[in-house]
Amino acid sequence: MNNMLEIFNDVTPDALLDFIGAVITIVISSMLAVWTSYMMTKKSLKADQENLEKQIESELSNIKVQYMFEQKRDSINYLNQFKLEKLAELYELVGQFGRYNTQLSMQIELLLRENKIEEISDALKENFKEEREKIEKNFFDRNTMRTITIKMSYFTKIKDKWNRVSSLHNKFVAHYPDEILRLVEIKNPEFFDLKIPEDYTINRFFKDLKVVRTGISDVLDDIENEIGLIMNRMEKH
Incomplete structure (x- = not known):
């Protein structure tokens, strides 16, 4: 210290x-x-x-x-899948309508090709009506037209062509045969658009039947093309 x-x-x-x-x-x-x-x-x-x-x-x-992106892709894929299912169903349904149209067309066409109109007997006409009723019942019992109308609402462009074709069918295939065979006579002005023109010929009628068949085939082609377009878009994604 x-x-x-x-x-x-x-x-x-x-x-x-x-x-x-x-x-x-x-x-x-x-x-x-x-x-x-x-x-x-x-x-x-x-x-x-x-x-x-x-x-x-x-x-x-x-x-x-x-x-x-995945949500959008999934939504697009879902929508495309939904459309493909509806288009596949439509193709089958329109095909059924095409077969129905062909049956009715061939029935009246064969009758008119084998007989002159003035020589077609009441018995042949009655047989024609009975066979047509069977064809119509078999088709309409399946509610095909109603189902087509519902499913066509998803495809506007195809729907427009379908409406035109079904209208032609209703005119040439469903109504004209009755007038040609003189089974009905249209007098009500509301239905004059379904009345056969004065200068209408059997040959022209045959051509109109073919126009309807071609129109149905075009609708089927449009459905096929739409299916192809959707499948191509799905492959790219």
Whole structure:
């Protein structure tokens, strides 16, 4: 203890001040180094946090875009699948209508080709009506026309052509034979659009029957083409 006092007694005030100043300088330097290190670390952590947030935001954005894309793709695929199912059903139904139209057309066409109109007996006419009723009952019992009408509502372009063809069928195949065979006589002005023109010939009637058959075939072709277009779009996705 005495030795320590002697040492301090030997130290001059200036030397002591220098010593204290050096200690303070060291302490301040150390504190500044610690503070600088802390600030740099804090800045680095903040930058890392910002980068991490940007990465998370970017990933979330990508996930959202991917989700929306997949949702849209799934919706499109669902819609295309739905249309394909309806088109396949329509193809079968319109095919049934085509066979029905052909049966009726061939029935009246054979009768008129084998007999002159004025020579067709009442018995032949009655037989014609009975056979036609069987064909019609077999077709309409399946509600084919109603089902076609419902499913056609999904396909506007095909629907327009179908409406025209079914209208021609109703005129030439369903109504004209009765007038030609003199089974009915149209006197009501509301139905004059179904009345056979004065200069109408049997040959022209045969051509009109063919127009109806061709129209039905065109509708079937349109359905096939629409199926092909949808399948091509699905393959690309």
